[in-house]
Amino acid sequence: MRIDLNKLMKLNKMAKEGAQNVAYNLSQMLGIDVEMKVAKIEFVDLSDVPDVIGDREVIGVYLTFQGLPSGFLVVLFPTKSAKKITNLLLQGIEESNGDGFSEMDLSAISEVGNIITSSFIDGWANLLNSEINISTPQTVHDMGSAVIDPILIQIAQQYDNAFLFNSYIKAKNEDINCELLVIPELEKLMEAIDRL
Amino acid sequence: MVVKILVVDDSQFMRKLLTRILESQPGYTIVGEAENGVEAVEKAKQLNPDVIMMDIVMPIKDGIKATAEIKGLGGQTKVVMCTSVGQEEKMKQAIMAGADGYITKPFQGPKVVEAIQGVLN
Amino acid sequence: MTPVRVKMAEYIVSNSDSILKTTVGSCVAIGIYDGNGIGGLAHIMLPECNGRTDLVGKFADTAIPAMVREMEKMNADISRLRAKIAGGAQMFTLPSSLAIGERNIEKVKKILRKFGIKLIAEDTGKNHGRTVEFHTSSGRMVVKRSEKIIAEL
Numbered sequence: 337m338r339i340d341l342n343k344l345m346k347l348n349k350m351a352k353e354g355a356q357n358v359a360y361n362l363s364q365m366l367g368i369d370v371e372m373k374v375a376k377i378e379f380v381d382l383s384d385v386p387d388v389i390g391d392r393e394v395i396g397v398y399l400t401f402q403g404l405p406s407g408f409l410v411v412l413f414p415t416k417s418a419k420k421i422t423n424l425l426l427q428g429i430e431e432s433n434g435d436g437f438s439e440m441d442l443s444a445i446s447e448v449g450n451i452i453t454s455s456f457i458d459g460w461a462n463l464l465n466s467e468i469n470i471s472t473p474q475t476v477h478d479m480g481s482a483v484i485d486p487i488l489i490q491i492a493q494q495y496d497n498a499f500l501f502n503s504y505i506k507a508k509n510e511d512i513n514c515e516l517l518v519i520p521e522l523e524k525l526m527e528a529i530d531r532l
Numbered sequence: 533m534v535v536k537i538l539v540v541d542d543s544q545f546m547r548k549l550l551t552r553i554l555e556s557q558p559g560y561t562i563v564g565e566a567e568n569g570v571e572a573v574e575k576a577k578q579l580n581p582d583v584i585m586m587d588i589v590m591p592i593k594d595g596i597k598a599t600a601e602i603k604g605l606g607g608q609t610k611v612v613m614c615t616s617v618g619q620e621e622k623m624k625q626a627i628m629a630g631a632d633g634y635i636t637k638p639f640q641g642p643k644v645v646e647a648i649q650g651v652l653n
Numbered sequence: 654m655t656p657v658r659v660k661m662a663e664y665i666v667s668n669s670d671s672i673l674k675t676t677v678g679s680c681v682a683i684g685i686y687d688g689n690g691i692g693g694l695a696h697i698m699l700p701e702c703n704g705r706t707d708l709v710g711k712f713a714d715t716a717i718p719a720m721v722r723e724m725e726k727m728n729a730d731i732s733r734l735r736a737k738i739a740g741g742a743q744m745f746t747l748p749s750s751l752a753i754g755e756r757n758i759e760k761v762k763k764i765l766r767k768f769g770i771k772l773i774a775e776d777t778g779k780n781h782g783r784t785v786e787f788h789t790s791s792g793r794m795v796v797k798r799s800e801k802i803i804a805e806l
Contacts, residue, residue, distance in 0.1 A: 365638035383662040391676050391784055393799045398745055429548050443545035451638055458618030467621045472589055474745045479799055482782020485678030486744045489753050492698050
């Protein structure tokens with residue numbers, strides 16, 4: 337597949353548009369200053385992705401989106417950051433229970449994942465003037481490479497490569513971070529950037 | 533008069549958050565919770581709440597269908613949709629289904645109270 | 654011994670005493686060995702290649718034959734080949750048509766039977782990821798989850 341420079345710049349614009357909303361909404365929710373960087377857009381071999389993510393333990397929030405474009409989203413929270421986020425959000429709601437993650441903890445993380453992903457996709461929808469629907473989130477506590485594996489498999493039924501939108505979200509004064517991976521279906525993505 | 537509220541959201545955390553926000557305010561009481569549209573309709577019939585805080589995207593039955601059914605019952609219950617950013621299209625459908633107001637996540641206390649007062653007045 | 658990483662959609666066969674390592678969710682890790690010093694590990698993503706001839710490591714029905722051929726070239730005793738498998742989890746609740754973990758395991762078992770390779774042990778299914786370390790000589794397979802051993806096959 338060939339992609340010209342012009343389209344690449346459009347892709348970049350899309351990613352930035354998506355990222356802009358995320359930091360604002362997340363700062364509001366958590367009550368701390370948050371910044372978001374679109375680290376990179378890469379055209380990757382699907383089989384390279386697990387090694388980039390690694391086997392570190394994460395809370396992963398998985399969603400799909402349908403429309404123009406369609407695809408898959410996952411937010412990976414390192415367990416330490418996830419714990420800090422649940423402490424922030426559940427203050428006065430439920431006492432923290434040590435190192436593990438309760439159902440309420442996972443539900444809170446899932447909602448943060450929901451805010452991140454819907455803010456990001458909203459940026460795309462605005463730019464493309466299209467309607468993009470997001471599924472309900474699913475949350476798992478596992479190794480990062482294993483969390484991403486079923487998503488890669490779904491794409492692998494049709495493709496060997498994908499555009500990976502990889503963003504990094506970080507709190508300014510706290511040791512909290514997470515990673516957003518967005519993998520649109522290739523054909524739909526091309527259709528979408530042709531619209532720009 | 534105390535305002536009776538039914539909280540509908542598939543996220544345990546969001547239900548808890550809304551409950552905490554509203555119970556810290558005078559004049560509101562949470563009469564029930566539901567985690568999908570089917571439960572929402574059942575509890576709306578049972579509990580006859582003044583206001584329902586209704587999530588849009590939920591499994592089994594979404595908030596739009598549930599709102600249409602609840603409004604079809606012909607009661608006085610007001611419905612406030614709880615939406616995420618980017619759900620404008622869904623919001624339109626919800627309004628057509630009879631929703632009385634909406635609020636966008638992430639939300640804080642004052643916005644929630646404002647939205648509820650908005651549909652009651 | 655430092656483990657050698659087998660990438661997703663790849664396989665490695667070795668005739669020196671090695672540890673091969675990979676992490677799977679719904680994918681399946683397939684260790685095959687002859688007990689005589691030759692063994693390999695594959696990390697397949699999907700059951701069937703549907704006629705594709707490139708990327709043989711990606712599919713169960715092409716990865717297993719390719720491994721067997723390479724082991725044969727290394728003069729492995731093909732009649733004595735045995736296998737151990739791990740993975741095929743269902744990490745998320747997906748529509749049943751996408752319950753690929755289970756389909757992967759079924760296909761792997763079918764292909765192993767077809768090649769007369771005896772399946773000695775497995776740690777499959779459930780809803781969690783697995784890091785697999787396969788000792789090519791002894792055929793020992795250690796299954797871990799976040800560095801904790803959860804099964805020894």
